[in-house]
Amino acid sequence: MATPILRLGTRGSPLALVQARMVRARLCAAHGWDEDAVEIVIITTTGDRVQDRALAEIGGKALWTKELDRALDAGEIDCAVHSMKDVETIRPVRLMIAAMLPRADVRDRLIGAASIAALRQGAVIGTSSPRRAAQMRRLRPDLRIMLFRGNVDTRLAKLAAGEVDATLLASAGLDRLGRADVGVAIPNEVMLPAPAQGAVGIECLADATRIRDWIAAIDDLPTHACVAMERAMLAALGADCHSPVAALATITASGIAMRAELLTEDGSEHVSGEAAGGIGDVGVAHDLARDLIERAPPAVRRLFTLSLDG
Numbered sequence: 373m374a375t376p377i378l379r380l381g382t383r384g385s386p387l388a389l390v391q392a393r394m395v396r397a398r399l400c401a402a403h404g405w406d407e408d409a410v411e412i413v414i415i416t417t418t419g420d421r422v423q424d425r426a427l428a429e430i431g432g433k434a435l436w437t438k439e440l441d442r443a444l445d446a447g448e449i450d451c452a453v454h455s456m457k458d459v460e461t462i463r464p465v466r467l468m469i470a471a472m473l474p475r476a477d478v479r480d481r482l483i484g485a486a487s488i489a490a491l492r493q494g495a496v497i498g499t500s501s502p503r504r505a506a507q508m509r510r511l512r513p514d515l516r517i518m519l520f521r522g523n524v525d526t527r528l529a530k531l532a533a534g535e536v537d538a539t540l541l542a543s544a545g546l547d548r549l550g551r552a553d554v555g556v557a558i559p560n561e562v563m564l565p566a567p568a569q570g571a572v573g574i575e576c577l578a579d580a581t582r583i584r585d586w587i588a589a590i591d592d593l594p595t596h597a598c599v600a601m602e603r604a605m606l607a608a609l610g611a612d613c614h615s616p617v618a619a620l621a622t623i624t625a626s627g628i629a630m631r632a633e634l635l636t637e638d639g640s641e642h643v644s645g646e647a648a649g650g651i652g653d654v655g656v657a658h659d660l661a662r663d664l665i666e667r668a669p670p671a672v673r674r675l676f677t678l679s680l681d682g
């Protein structure tokens with residue numbers, strides 16, 4: 373076996389492993405390496421260990437990243453693969469996202485009914501996402517939400533066992549796990565996805581220039597620009613992945629366009645808006661954050677803290 377030249381840290385969930393293998397394949401293709409030049413190292417995170425409580429309840433942030441950060445600092449791995457949706461808004465400055473894979477289907481999928489309208493009166497929706505819960509209750513105030521955790525297979529098994537009437541999962545994860553047959557995609561116009569949904573990032577120490585350059589060679593620039601814009605808006609709102617926020621940036625003929633929505637946890641109030649501008653112009657995210665906060669009903673505004681200097 374060739375000596376591994378790059379150790380790729382990842383969580384051990386089936387989806388995380390598929391994503392790590394995608395990263396390995398792209399790195400090897402880009403650099404002409406053998407597959408065993410990239411060693412996949414599994415790191416268990418707090419979020420993987422705690423399966424029975426709402427993530428927000430565990431307290432403490434960085435549930436999915438802290439142990440990977442530590443392994444990077446300790447030199448146990450050279451880079452870490454993340455679902456960008458789970459990466460905290462504010463990261464330590466010594467780390468950098470050196471590349472993102474091309475974004476997958478950004479939509480959510482509904483599993484358990486043919487459409488949101490087709491759900492029976494009072495149906496129980498299993499989700500642990502404050503955004504999905506709020507968006508579903510905004511569209512259908514009669515729905516009930518049940519806390520639903522575990523990896524994709526666990527959730528599908530709970531649904532099959534009748535614990536809930538329906539659940540929502542990211543198309544990206546289902547597709548990557550070979551489950552493109554499961555559920556129906558909800559159009560972005562009906563349910564705007566989470567910031568960074570469908571994007572995979574590769575992080576390394578900012579001063580590890582050789583590693584950084586290897587990784588940067590596989591960066592998908594449109595994905596990186598859109599996800600950076602969505603994350604800049606989260607930062608401007610003082611929000612994170614537990615906030616009832618949806619946002620989607622897309623590349624247009626003239627630059628970048630972004631739509632976003634803020635809700636109360638129960639979905640009873642919300643505000644949405646859009647902005648456009650140049651690729652990489654963080655002002656687009658800041659303008660949208662400011663506009664949303666200015667127009668938000670007080671119950672929504674209370675959930676956020678505008679800060680535009682980050």
Ligand SMILES: NCc1[nH]cc(CCC(=O)O)c1CC(=O)O
Pocket residue numbers: 455456457458540541542543544545568569570571572
């Ligand atoms: N929070 C869990 C998580 N993080 C990333 C994905 C799916 C893949 C992605 O959105 O990139 C999921 C599962 C889900 O939301 O269905």
